[in-house]
Amino acid sequence: MPFELPALPYAQDALEPHITANTLSFHHGKHHNTYVTNLNNLTKDTDMADQSLEEIMKATAGDASKAGVFNNAAQVWNHTFFWHSMSPNGGGAPTGAIAEKIEADFGGYDKFVEAFKAAATTQFGSGWAWLVLDGGVLKATKTGNADSPLAHGQTPILTLDVWEHAYYLDFQNRRPDYIGTFLDSLVNWDFANQNLAAA
Ligand code: MN3
Numbered sequence: 001m002p003f004e005l006p007a008l009p010y011a012q013d014a015l016e017p018h019i020t021a022n023t024l025s026f027h028h029g030k031h032h033n034t035y036v037t038n039l040n041n042l043t044k045d046t047d048m049a050d051q052s053l054e055e056i057m058k059a060t061a062g063d064a065s066k067a068g069v070f071n072n073a074a075q076v077w078n079h080t081f082f083w084h085s086m087s088p089n090g091g092g093a094p095t096g097a098i099a100e101k102i103e104a105d106f107g108g109y110d111k112f113v114e115a116f117k118a119a120a121t122t123q124f125g126s127g128w129a130w131l132v133l134d135g136g137v138l139k140a141t142k143t144g145n146a147d148s149p150l151a152h153g154q155t156p157i158l159t160l161d162v163w164e165h166a167y168y169l170d171f172q173n174r175r176p177d178y179i180g181t182f183l184d185s186l187v188n189w190d191f192a193n194q195n196l197a198a199a
Pocket of ligand 1: 027031079161163165166
């Protein structure tokens with residue numbers, strides 16, 4: 001069964017004015033879809049065609065001869081996780097268990113914001129900023145290109161795509177404004193609470 005492009009968990013214009021339908025039509029409809037197409041082409045008629053994205057990522061991580069498969073599988077997974085990391089009703093300080101865990105592990109929401117912004121801003125070139133659970137402790141991290149915490153034994157809680165294609169149409173080169181908008185108006189703490197509860 002070929003891999004499929006998952007539908008967005010909200011309407012294409014649901015994140016406006018922060019992220020426009022124009023951006024999501026390219027980002028989901030073109031970029032994310034291309035990774036799905038590439039992955040299907042690369043795994044066709046191999047035993048990986050029937051594996052989950054997570055299985056493929058774990059089996060190919062760090063294997064230079066399988067970099068194409070890893071990169072496309074990880075980009076399919078990362079983007080699906082990213083859509084759920086945002087909500088039309090998101091943004092601002094968290095509530096529930098994730099709020100308590102952020103207080104305990106970062107020393108407060110403001111410290112988390114500082115650490116997440118630093119990770120997202122300093123990822124040089126293309127990549128991702130993450131809130132992960134690493135050895136039971138929350139950390140703000142970054143990965144380059146397609147790399148994913150799943151390849152490093154960490155549990156993803158939230159992510160922000162910091163490839164230019166994620167923000168250029170709406171923010172041009174102003175990555176810090178895009179990061180601030182994600183935290184203030186979009187971040188989906190309900191999703192973070194679900195991921196924390198499942199960890
Ligand atoms: Mn992207």
